[in-house]
Amino acid sequence: MPYKRAAVVPANDRHFNYAASAQLVINPFVDQVVTANQEACRLFGSSLQELCESCASALFAPSFPTLVVFTQEVLGNGRAWSDRLLILHGGDEVRVEVTARCVAAGEEQHLYLTLQLADQLLRARERSDAERHFLSGIGHWNRVSQVFQEFERENQLLLDAAGEGIYGVDVNGMTTFVNPAAERILGYSAEELAGRNMHSMVHHRHGDGGHYPVDECPIFAVLKDGTVHTVDDDVFWSKSGKRVDVEYTSTPVRDNGFIVGAVVIFRDVSQKKADKKQLLAALTEVEQLKNRLEMENAYLQEEISSEFNHHQMIGKSAAVKQIMQKIELVAPTEATVLINGESGTGKELIARAIHDNSDRSHRSLIRVNCAAIPEELFESEFFGHTRGAFTGATADRPGRFELADGGTLFLDEVGEIPLRLQGKLLRVLQEQQFERVGESITRRVDVRIVAATNRDLTQRVAEGQFREDLYFRLNVFPIESMPLRKRLDDIPLLTQHFLMRASARANKSGLKIPLSEIEKLKGYHWPGNIRELENVIERQVILARGETLRFDMSSTTADSAEPSLAPTESSVLTEQEMREHERRNLVAALEACRGRVFGQGGAAALLGLPATTLSSRLKKFKLDPLLFRGAERAGYK
Structure with a gap:
C-alpha cells in the first residue's frame, strides 16, 4: 500500500517554509521526501509536489553510498554533519554541507536535513576569516607589516632585479610582499596576492593533483621550528592553473627574538626538469644502442672465431x-x-x-x-x-x-x-x-x-x-x-686454401701436398664434406715431420678408430652403403669416447665436427649416446 506521510511539519510552518537555508524532511525507511521548504525547492529546481513524489536517494544519486553511511550515522547518533554529499544542481554535480537530526514522528523516525552549497560556504568563510584577521590585533599586524615594509624598502633594488621569485608571509601565512619575478612566474599581481594565504593560492596541490595540507608544507614549517627549509623538487600552481616545477628556500623572519613570518625564494625549474628528462631519455637511448652494439660485437666476435x-x-x-x-x-x-x-x-x-x-x-x-x-x-x-x-x-x-x-x-x-x-x-x-x-x-x-x-x-x-x-x-x-663428393674438381683448390690456413696457425711453412695425395683425397667420399676435408688437412699439418703431407684415408679419425670403407675404382658405394658407413663411423666414435659427445675428448672433437652437427646426426640415425657409457655396444652394429 502507498506510503502515507505523517504530519511532521512544525506548527509554525511559515518559519520552516521561509527559512534562509534549504530544509528537507525525509523518511529513510521508505526512501521518501516528507516535505521541503522553498529554499530546498530552489536548490533542487523542483516544486514541492515533485520533491514529495521523489525518492530521497534520487536527490543524492551522485553520492548514494555516502548517503547510506551518513543516514546510519544520524540514526545511530541522533545527529550528524557531512560535507561529502553530492546533489544535482542546475544539471551539474555540486557538493553540499548537510546538518541532520533524527526526530521521532509517531512510530517512525524522520531526518531533518539542512543543506548549504559548499562553495558558497567556503567563500563566506574566507570573507569572514579576512575580516576577523583584519579586525583582530591591529597593533600586531601593523608591527609585523612594518617589519616586512622595512625589509622590502631596504631590499627594493635587490627584489626588483632578482631573477628568482621572492615573497614574504606573516606568521599566519598571509602574503606581505611579492617581487616582480614572482608575479611573472605565478601570473598573479602583487595586489591579488597581498593579504591572501599563499599556500591556498599557489601551493594547495601536489604534483599529482592530490590535496596538499598546509600542516605538511615545508614553507610554513619554518614558522614552527624556526629553521631554514630547502626543497629542490616541488610544485607551485600559477593563476592559469599551470603547473610550475620549483625549488625553494624558506627562511624565518624574527622581530625581537620572535618569529613573525618567513621569506621564500623560489626558482622556476620547469625547463631544467624538462631538459633533464630529455637528457635522461637520450642517455637511455645511448645506453640501449651501446648494449645493442656490444651484443652485435659479441655475436660477430663469436662468428669471427x-x-x-x-x-x-x-x-x-x-x-x-x-x-x-x-x-x-x-x-x-x-x-x-x-x-x-x-x-x-x-x-x-x-x-x-x-x-x-x-x-x-x-x-x-x-x-x-x-x-x-x-x-x-x-x-x-x-x-x-x-x-x-x-x-x-x-x-x-x-x-x-x-x-x-x-x-x-x-x-x-x-x-x-x-x-x-x-x-x-x-x-x-x-x-x-x-x-x-x-x-x-x-x-x-x-x-x-x-x-x-x-x-x-x-x-x-x-x-x-x-x-x-x-x-x-x-x-x-x-x-x-x-656435398663435396659432387664437386670433387674443387678439392685441389680447397686443399691448397686449407693448407695455407693450417700452416699459418701451426707456424709451419713450406708444406706441400703431392698430386698423388690430391688424387687420394679425391677418391674419398667425404661424409663430413668440406669441414671434414679441412679437419683432415689441419690434422696432417700438425702431425707432419717433413715438408710433404701424406694422407692415410683408411681412417677418418686421428686414432684410426674406424676401418676404411673408402671407395676405389673397382668398389663404388651405394647411397645406402654410404649411410651405413657413416652410421658405423658415429658408433665407433661414441664407443671410443664412451658416449661422451661434447667437450675435450668427446666424439665431436674426435670427428672434427661441431657438437650441434654431431647431435643432429645422432638424431638422424637414432643413436643414443647414453647407451655407449658402458663397455659394450648394447646391440649396435
Whole structure:
C-alpha cells in the first residue's frame, strides 16, 4: 500500500517554509521526501509536489553510498554533519554541507536535513576569516607589516632585479610582499596576492593533483621550528592553473627574538626538469644502442672465431658456378632464401655471400643456430627480454631480430625448431613485429631472412614435424649446397686454401701436398664434406715431420678408430652403403669416447665436427649416446 506521510511539519510552518537555508524532511525507511521548504525547492529546481513524489536517494544519486553511511550515522547518533554529499544542481554535480537530526514522528523516525552549497560556504568563510584577521590585533599586524615594509624598502633594488621569485608571509601565512619575478612566474599581481594565504593560492596541490595540507608544507614549517627549509623538487600552481616545477628556500623572519613570518625564494625549474628528462631519455637511448652494439660485437666476435667462417667461396666446379649464379640473382632482392644441404657443405658461406652482395651489407649478418637454443629460451633468444622477465633476467637484452634490424638474420639448422615454437617464428617473419619477453610494447624491425637446413623439410612437413605454412614462407628461393663428393674438381683448390690456413696457425711453412695425395683425397667420399676435408688437412699439418703431407684415408679419425670403407675404382658405394658407413663411423666414435659427445675428448672433437652437427646426426640415425657409457655396444652394429 502507498506510503502515507505523517504530519511532521512544525506548527509554525511559515518559519520552516521561509527559512534562509534549504530544509528537507525525509523518511529513510521508505526512501521518501516528507516535505521541503522553498529554499530546498530552489536548490533542487523542483516544486514541492515533485520533491514529495521523489525518492530521497534520487536527490543524492551522485553520492548514494555516502548517503547510506551518513543516514546510519544520524540514526545511530541522533545527529550528524557531512560535507561529502553530492546533489544535482542546475544539471551539474555540486557538493553540499548537510546538518541532520533524527526526530521521532509517531512510530517512525524522520531526518531533518539542512543543506548549504559548499562553495558558497567556503567563500563566506574566507570573507569572514579576512575580516576577523583584519579586525583582530591591529597593533600586531601593523608591527609585523612594518617589519616586512622595512625589509622590502631596504631590499627594493635587490627584489626588483632578482631573477628568482621572492615573497614574504606573516606568521599566519598571509602574503606581505611579492617581487616582480614572482608575479611573472605565478601570473598573479602583487595586489591579488597581498593579504591572501599563499599556500591556498599557489601551493594547495601536489604534483599529482592530490590535496596538499598546509600542516605538511615545508614553507610554513619554518614558522614552527624556526629553521631554514630547502626543497629542490616541488610544485607551485600559477593563476592559469599551470603547473610550475620549483625549488625553494624558506627562511624565518624574527622581530625581537620572535618569529613573525618567513621569506621564500623560489626558482622556476620547469625547463631544467624538462631538459633533464630529455637528457635522461637520450642517455637511455645511448645506453640501449651501446648494449645493442656490444651484443652485435659479441655475436660477430663469436662468428669471427668460428672454426668454419670464411668470407669467400672457393671452387670452379659447375656446382659452385651454379650456386654463384643464384646468389647473384637473389642477393639484390629482399626474397627469403632457403639453403638446403648436408652438414659441412658451406651453407653459411652462401648466406654470407647473399648478405655481402645485398643492399644490407652495411649492417650485420646475425646467425642463429636453432638447434642449439633450448625450448624455454627460444623467445628470449629470438625476441629479447626485459629485466625481471624471468629468473636470471638481470637486465634488458635485445634478441636476435633486434640485432639484425636493417640487416640479415641467418637461421641455421631451421629444421630443428620445435613444432610448438614454429608458429611464433612464422608470425614475426610475416609481420616483422614482436614483443620482448616481459614487455607489452610492440617493436617493428626490418629483417631479411636466410635459412639453412640439412633436413628434408618436405618430409618433415609430411611427418607433421614442420609447419607447412612456415616451410612455404621460407622456401621462396631455394639454393642447394652441394656435398663435396659432387664437386670433387674443387678439392685441389680447397686443399691448397686449407693448407695455407693450417700452416699459418701451426707456424709451419713450406708444406706441400703431392698430386698423388690430391688424387687420394679425391677418391674419398667425404661424409663430413668440406669441414671434414679441412679437419683432415689441419690434422696432417700438425702431425707432419717433413715438408710433404701424406694422407692415410683408411681412417677418418686421428686414432684410426674406424676401418676404411673408402671407395676405389673397382668398389663404388651405394647411397645406402654410404649411410651405413657413416652410421658405423658415429658408433665407433661414441664407443671410443664412451658416449661422451661434447667437450675435450668427446666424439665431436674426435670427428672434427661441431657438437650441434654431431647431435643432429645422432638424431638422424637414432643413436643414443647414453647407451655407449658402458663397455659394450648394447646391440649396435
